[in-house]
Amino acid sequence: xxxxxxxxxxxxxxxxxxxxxxxxxxxxxxxxxxxxxxxxxxxxxxxxxxxxxxxxxxxxxxxxxxxxxxxxxxxxxxxxxxxxxxxxxxxxxxxxxxxxxxxxxxxxxxxxxxxxxxxxxxxxxxxxxxxxxxxxxxxxxxxxxxxxxxxxxxxxxxxxx
Amino acid sequence: xxxxxxxxxxxxxxxxxxxxxxxxxxxxxxxxxxxxxxxxxxxxxxxxxxxxxxxxxxxxxxxxxxxxxxxxxxxxxxxxxxxxxxxxxxxxxxxxxxxxxxxxxxxxxxxxxxxxxxxxxxxxxxxxxxxxxxxxxxxxxxxxxxxxxxxxxxxxxxxxxxxxxxxxxxxxxxxxxxxxxxxxxxxxxxxxxxxxxxxxxxxxxxxxxxxxxxxxxxxxxxxxxxxxxxxxxxxxxxxxxxxxxxxxxxxxxxxxxxxxxxxxxxxxxxxxxxxxxxxxxxxxxxxxxxxxxxxxxxxxxxxxxxxxxxxxxxxxxxxxxxxxxxxxxxxxxxxxxxxxxxxxxxxxxxxxxxxxxxxxxxxxxxxxxxxxxxxxxxxxxxxxxxxxxxxxxxxxxxxxxxxxxx
Numbered sequence: 001x002x003x004x005x006x007x008x009x010x011x012x013x014x015x016x017x018x019x020x021x022x023x024x025x026x027x028x029x030x031x032x033x034x035x036x037x038x039x040x041x042x043x044x045x046x047x048x049x050x051x052x053x054x055x056x057x058x059x060x061x062x063x064x065x066x067x068x069x070x071x072x073x074x075x076x077x078x079x080x081x082x083x084x085x086x087x088x089x090x091x092x093x094x095x096x097x098x099x100x101x102x103x104x105x106x107x108x109x110x111x112x113x114x115x116x117x118x119x120x121x122x123x124x125x126x127x128x129x130x131x132x133x134x135x136x137x138x139x140x141x142x143x144x145x146x147x148x149x150x151x152x153x154x155x156x157x158x159x160x161x
Numbered sequence: 162x163x164x165x166x167x168x169x170x171x172x173x174x175x176x177x178x179x180x181x182x183x184x185x186x187x188x189x190x191x192x193x194x195x196x197x198x199x200x201x202x203x204x205x206x207x208x209x210x211x212x213x214x215x216x217x218x219x220x221x222x223x224x225x226x227x228x229x230x231x232x233x234x235x236x237x238x239x240x241x242x243x244x245x246x247x248x249x250x251x252x253x254x255x256x257x258x259x260x261x262x263x264x265x266x267x268x269x270x271x272x273x274x275x276x277x278x279x280x281x282x283x284x285x286x287x288x289x290x291x292x293x294x295x296x297x298x299x300x301x302x303x304x305x306x307x308x309x310x311x312x313x314x315x316x317x318x319x320x321x322x323x324x325x326x327x328x329x330x331x332x333x334x335x336x337x338x339x340x341x342x343x344x345x346x347x348x349x350x351x352x353x354x355x356x357x358x359x360x361x362x363x364x365x366x367x368x369x370x371x372x373x374x375x376x377x378x379x380x381x382x383x384x385x386x387x388x389x390x391x392x393x394x395x396x397x398x399x400x401x402x403x404x405x406x407x408x409x410x411x412x413x414x415x416x417x418x419x420x421x422x423x424x425x426x427x428x429x430x431x432x433x434x435x436x437x438x439x440x441x442x443x444x445x446x447x448x449x450x451x452x453x454x455x456x457x458x459x460x461x462x463x464x465x466x467x468x469x470x471x472x473x474x475x476x477x478x479x480x481x482x483x484x485x486x487x488x489x490x491x492x493x494x495x496x497x498x499x500x501x502x503x504x505x506x507x508x509x510x511x512x513x514x515x516x517x518x519x520x521x522x523x524x525x526x527x528x529x530x531x532x533x534x535x536x537x538x539x540x541x542x543x544x545x546x547x548x549x550x551x552x553x554x555x556x557x558x559x560x561x562x563x564x565x566x567x
Contacts, residue, residue, distance in 0.1 A: 093350040093351050094350055095218050095219045095220035095221075097218045097219060098218055101217060102309070104304065104306065108306065120350065120351060142302075142304050145300065145302035147302070147545040148300070151529065151563050154464045155463075156466055156565060158467075159461055159466060
């Protein structure tokens with residue numbers, strides 16, 4: 001009985017040893033193969049990495065500007081004429097959330113653009129300015145709130161004390 | 162192309178600060194590949210904030226609490242609002258961090274390491290109310306430009322540090338000193354190194370108050386990065402923008418500090434009241450100093466339903482800028498009748514005060530519980546929006562919660 005157990009244990013150890021040896025072999029073979037293919041070990045040098053071309057799947061490219069329920073998913077902006085001009089000019093420095101939170105008339109949207117140009121390094125928008133202002137006024141106009149609004153979107157729940 | 166490379170590096174740099182670890186083999190990462198954390202930054206994890214907090218802006222980061230999240234007597238980090246004007250500084254090293262005191266009105270320019278500040282001056286701890294000047298902006302009509310804070314841009318944590326006064330006395334300030342202004346390590350949104358996102362300050366009397374600290378700790382621990390690690394100026398009761406984060410330099414000025422966001426319409430309101438929407442010239446705008454009296458019902462959360470005959474326990478906090486709250490009242494009939502709610506004394510000057518009340522409802526139906534605080538000079542919160550101003554500051558209108566009795 002004891003002999004049998006001993007034998008089983010020895011066999012187990014031999015199998016373990018074999019696995020380790022095989023692994024080492026594969027690893028060494030792998031390294032040798034790598035050095036054969038790439039003798040300068042280029043990818044271990046971070047200096048001046050060679051130009052790499054990555055194929056971007058077309059589907060991902062389409063996803064980048066995905067629209068869902070009339071909303072540009074990546075930014076949260078409303079899909080409408082001028083969207084791309086707004087994305088390209090207004091979301092470089094700050095989040096689109098700063099746009100979507102605000103509601104202004106034409107005069108005040110323009111004043112905001114001027115302020116950003118004068119103090120925040122915003123560039124001259126050229127012909128895009130009209131397109132952008134029109135987009136903002138159409139999609140983010142001021143809303144009447146009065147002196148105090150009623151409470152809305154109340155989530156009712158039973159109070160457990 | 163160069164710019165992109167720079168941006169990428171900058172972003173990776175900030176990722177390592179935020180993650181607190183180096184991205185191993187980051188130079189092996191394929192070009193154009195962004196590590197997962199940068200693709201979908203989870204602000205709640207990144208800043209240790211509760212999931213119930215509301216992100217108003219992710220560049221720069223601006224996050225607010227909700228009334229019911231502010232129930233703690235001392236606000237923990239997870240419920241503390243974040244207001245940034247620029248980008249959070251990268252690669253902060255507290256070991257090499259220095260604070261320089263300079264300006265026209267110092268007798269000598271002097272620089273301290275954090276260790277010197279801590280060993281040279283006595284440490285003090287105060288609980289201090291910090292409220293964003295624009296808290297409540299979302300209610301103004303016509304709407305005011307900026308982050309649309311509702312009620313959650315206020316906190317009252319404990320801050321530990323040295324008195325600014327002790328440091329200024331050690332440096333020596335001239336008789337013509339009238340203002341201090343801070344300069345900090347945060348980065349302008351455009352990444353233009355010649356621009357400061359914000360550089361505000363306070364008149365000398367405020368700077369010399371006992372409670373005005375150069376703080377190292379918040380709630381007994383190192384200040385979280387988003388709240389100004391490793392050094393923050395804390396001036397309770399004034400717009401929180403006076404409490405500069407990541408402070409590197411304090412200038413003692415012989416004129417009103419003219420740093421970024423001190424001028425124009427920033428943190429200023431019309432010196433004389435104006436009609437809603439009226440144009441106001443810059444020279445007719447006055448700098449906000451003490452914040453006005455205000456209160457918040459933090460329990461229960463709005464929307465509570467109770468049975469007829471049950472009493473409703475409510476509680477919350479009230480604060481009054483430089484002053485103390487002397488009276489607290491509640492109403493369940495839109496201000497037709499007000500009932501006094503007991504209010505506690507503050508633990509120290511400039512800390513918020515706690516109130517509570519037990520409310521009976523006469524019959525079934527929809528109610529709103531309104532709370533109104535009155536400060537020690539007799540000024541109360543308005544039920545309607547206070548005076549309109551171009552940037553939507555200082556909305557201290559009464560807070561209310563909806564309650565239904567079945």
